[in-house]
Amino acid sequence: MTSHQSTQTMKPATAAKKLGVYLEATPAEFQEGVVSRTELNALQTDPPEWLRELRGNGPHPRPVVAAKLGVSIAGLARGGVTEALTTEQIDALKQESPEWLQRERATQADVRKEAQRIKEKNEEKKAKDAARGE
Known part of the structure; x- marks a missing residue:
């Protein structure tokens, strides 16, 4: 029997909370999609410009x-x-x-x-x- 690992995802609101940003200020594609644990980790370790801007200002x-x-x-x-x-x-x-x-x-x-x-x-x-x- 092989164990099948499903990708853990979260709602944008949960991801925004974990990132410490205001959801309504995030890009539309972030607000409308789902965020996987892997994507969240990538956003935390190497934040894109929009995330750096939101965290800073x-x-x-x-x-x-x-x-x-x-x-x-x-x-x-x-x-x-x-x-x-x-x-x-x-x-x-x-x-x-x-x-x-x-x-x-x-x-x-x-x-x-x-x-x-x-x-x-x-x-x-x-x-x-x-x-x-x-």
Whole structure:
């Protein structure tokens, strides 16, 4: 019996998410087709010009916008940012530093501190448990 390996494919939306780009800004042939795992790997290792341009200048999807601004996706929504933004628009927001952005960045910093505190607490507990031979 021989094993038959079928080609794994994904929808363009999934591929765009994995590539970190805004689907609606990709070329029509990308949006209308399916992407195989091999094609995705090729796009990641040797991105074509359109992909380099999108990654560099946008428009960027919300997760990328949130990361570039240092806030959560929910924080973007609370700040009224609901659509994709270009790098230029993100830089302008950073320059303006509106009150909502400052507040959301502070919230995100608190969340990261708390996550770090919990991680350290769990590591201490693991070390104590290991020392007791559990």
